[in-house]
Amino acid sequence: MDNNKTFFRTRTCGELRMEHVGEAVTLAGFLENFREVGATLGFAVLRDFYGTTQVVCESEELVKTFKTLNKESTVQVSGTVRERDSKNPKLPTGDIEVVPAKIEVLGRCRHNELPFPVNRSREADESQRLKFRYLDLRNPEVKDNIVLRCQVVSALRQAMTGHGFMEITTPILTASSPEGARDYLVPSRKHPGKFYALPQAPQQFKQLLMASGFDKYFQIAPCFRDEDARGDRSPGEFYQLDMEMAFAGQEDVFAVLEDVLPPIFAKYGKYGAASSAPFQRISFLDAMETYGSDKPDLRIRLKLQDATAVLAGCGFAPFEGQTVKAVCVPGFAATRKQIDKLCADVEVQAGQKVYWFRLDENGEIVGGIAKFLQECKGQVVEALGLQPNTFVGLTAGKKLTAQKTGGVLIKQLAPLCPGHFDKERYEFCWIVDFPMYEIGEESGELEFCHNPFSMPNGGAEILKKAAAGEVDPLSITAFQYDLVCNGVELSSGAVRNHDPEIMIEAFQLVRLGEEDVKAKFPAMYNAFTYGAPPHAGIAPGVDRMVMLLAGEDSIREIIPFPMNKNAQDLMMGAPGIVEQRQLDELNIMCTKTGDEV
The missing domain is CATH 2.40.50.140 (Nucleic acid-binding proteins)
Incomplete structure (x- = not known):
């Protein structure tokens, strides 16, 4: 038929x-x-x-x-x-x-002139494309991205079902909870003054499913976060392959995704080659020290070297008393104009200056800050293992600042150094052992670094030692992990803290007691008091995954009806003004009215 x-x-x-x-x-x-x-x-x-x-x-x-x-x-x-x-x-x-x-x-099309030629819609202004998205989607290039998305989602579903996972949908209307981003709130008509929240992720529900006795759960889950747009993040809503496993740990989660993802990337990706299992494991501290990023692009064969010992005392003021990192690129034959642009681009992105010099073909240090290095030339060449005709980019500042700026430098250098950048492939890695705590930039006090429900390495004992002052809380790591592909964070996951006593210990270090935990997370806390299995999970972003597979730079190219950078739907006119009777039914009074879309 x-x-x-x-x-x-x-x-x-x-x-x-x-x-x-x-x-x-x-x-x-x-x-x-x-x-x-x-x-x-x-x-x-x-x-x-x-x-x-x-x-x-x-x-x-x-x-x-x-x-x-x-x-x-x-x-x-x-x-x-x-x-x-x-x-x-x-x-x-x-x-x-x-x-x-x-x-x-x-x-009949009743318009003599179209907003843009359909087959060249990608050349049009983005606001026009989004306003007339139904025309934009007629362009075969744009349509193909949506077809690819459908194929990938179908393949993910088949693979997860084949691994024994059950697809279970979780609520869209739920309670607001502190999960790191702003909630989208929905007023309740029947309960004046109270609000539902759209879920930032199904995190608590999937953990409650594990406590309910389900063994393997997944769904292609819609998530809602009121946050600003980026190239790899759409404002408003996004989708993730949400999964959780009972009686499982970190390696169990890794094994599933290492089996599910490579065939999909190899089959549907713009690049035909993808990492095979096992993916490289890199600790957070090692990733920052070696790549200057917790999202390293392993296709780039450039790494950071520590140059503090040999350069901090060279007489160059920006290096004095600072951590100095170096990126050495053999055979990088850039012009002075190209180097100046490279340094300017890094400064715009990282907010920090980049310095440089070159070891020329005669073994002489030239260019950039060369005049400060003449007396220690031999030590510099030996410490950095330099060969003639090598470019050296340098960053300085507090350790984390020098590392992050170096990471930006590596990514900016990659397209200029094809011999050090194998672009035509997908390289996965796991970033593991994230810090459990950090000092908040605004509060100046100890805060959770990522997911507060992660199991700390060392369990209750390490938390008690930290509470007693025997261990620095900042040294505690957690069973938290990120899946990274080509420098893009696909997802975060963790082995969950399923023990109420350990949970209380973890929250007490950030000045929250048992009553606070019960109040903020009543369902999960109570469920765990009835005996919960050890469980772990992760949630790779579907939108980012398809963006990588399609070879697109903007996530809006693989979403059927995306919002613009200001979280506006130009096609439907959302957000929009509603009638006063609707507000009256919800017991809402507006103090400000925004401009119509």
């Missing part, structure tokens, strides 16, 4: 080939273009979801019919397939054409 055969068409615009010559067909699609050659000859291009087909009009009546239509009108064409005289090898249907006997207009 041909699933495409309907009342409106017997074939699609992408399937006709030489073997169909002589066949009577009915096609339906959008009028992509019409070229009139004469009063009795014209060529139309009909496009549907599956492709395009050339339609040849050889009568004055048919030419007139197409001339009255604006581009993007939908039409039905009934006619006969024949071999083309001038074949187009670039098109799958380029060997044939359809000679119509009948044309029927199904949906």
Whole structure:
């Protein structure tokens, strides 16, 4: 049975080939273009979801019919397939054409001018693309990203089901809880003054499922966070492959994703090569020290070296009393203009200056800060293991600042150094042993670094020692892990803290007692007092995954109906003004009214 055969068409615009010559067909699609050659000859291009087909009009009546239509009108064409005289090898249907006997207009485009040419919509202003997204999606390039998304989601579902996971949906309307980002709040009509919250993630629900006796859970979960947009983050909502396993630890989670993801990346990715299991494990501290980032791009074969001992006392003021990091690039033959631009780009992104010098082909230190290094040239060359014709980029500051600036430098250098950057592949790694606590930038006090429900390395004992002053809380690491691919954080996960006593110990270090935990997380705390299994999970971002697979730089390119950077839906006009009666029903009074979209 041909699933495409309907009342409106017997074939699609992408399937006709030489073997169909002589066949009577009915096609339906959008009028992509019409070229009139004469009063009795014209060529139309009909496009549907599956492709395009050339339609040849050889009568004055048919030419007139197409001339009255604006581009993007939908039409039905009934006619006969024949071999083309001038074949187009670039098109799958380029060997044939359809000679119509009948044309029927199904949906007339009433606009003489389109907001942008459909097949070149990606060149249009983004606000126009989002406002007329239904036209933008007609562009085969844009459509293909959405098709890819569907294929990837389907493959993920099959793989997870094949590993024994059950797909369970969790609530969208839930309670607000402190999870790191702003909640989207929903007022309750039946309970004046009270609010639901859209879930930032199904975190608590999936842990409660483990406490309920379910063994393996997953869902393609919608998550809602009121946060600003970035290239790899869409404002408002996003989707993740949310999963949790009972009676499981870190390696159990790793084993599942290391089996699920590589085949999908190899099959659907722009690059055909993907890491195989096991993925490289890198501790957080080692990642910062070696790559200057907890999201290292392992395709880049450049690393940080510590140059503090040899350069901090060289007489160059920005290095004095600071940590100094170096990135050494053999064979980097950039011009002074290119180096100046590189340093400027890093400073814009990192907010810190970059310094440099070069060891030339004669073994002399030249350029940049070279004059400060002449007296210690031998020590510098030996300490950094420099070979002639090597560029050295340098960062300085407090340790973390020098590391992070060095990480930005590495990523900016990569496109300029093809010999040190194997771009055409997907490289996965696990970042493990994240700090459990950190000093808050605003509060200046001890705070959770990531997920407060993670199990600390050392359990209750290490927390008690920290409370007693025997261990520095900042030295405590947790069973937290990130999955990183090509410098993009795909997900965070953790072995969960399923023991109420350990949970209380963990929260007490950040000045929250048992009553605070009960008040903030009542369901999870109470469930764990009834005996919960050890459990662990993770949630790779579907949007970011598809963005990587498609080779796109912006996450909006792989979302069917994305918001703009200001969290506005220009197509639907959201957020928008509502009627006063709606506010009255919800017992809400607006003190400010924003501009309409």
